[in-house]
Amino acid sequence: ANIGEKILGPGLRELANKHKVIGDIRGAGVFWGIDMVIDRSTREPLAPYGSSSPKMNEIVATCKKNGLMPFNNFNRIHMVPPCNVSSEEALEGIKLLSNSLTEIGF
Secondary structure (H helix, E strand, O other), X not given: OHHHHHHHHHHHHXXXXXXXXXXXXXXXXXXXXXXXXXXXXXXXXXXOOOOOOHHHHHHHHHHHHOOOOOEEEOOEEEEOOOOOXXXXXXXHHHHHHHHHHHHOOO
16 A cells, blocks of 8 residues: 555656646555546546547557556556555656656647
């Protein structure tokens, strides 16, 4: 829970402040969900329920290219590191996601 409370939660909320494509962050411990949206005010998902979208596919492909293996489902990316993840590794994962979103203009 310490990694979630001290590293992942605050780090992902900071990420949401930086990237407008992130609509909502929620989670506990080492299981976090990141909603990707077209518009924060309407919360319109970046990918429709039950499907994907070219933009969502681009996010996933860019993350993989940069060394992050995202667990995605529709318009969500789940940040789910192993339970024994170190603080440094968790921060590196957040940084890789941020760099990937910046690279594609989000």
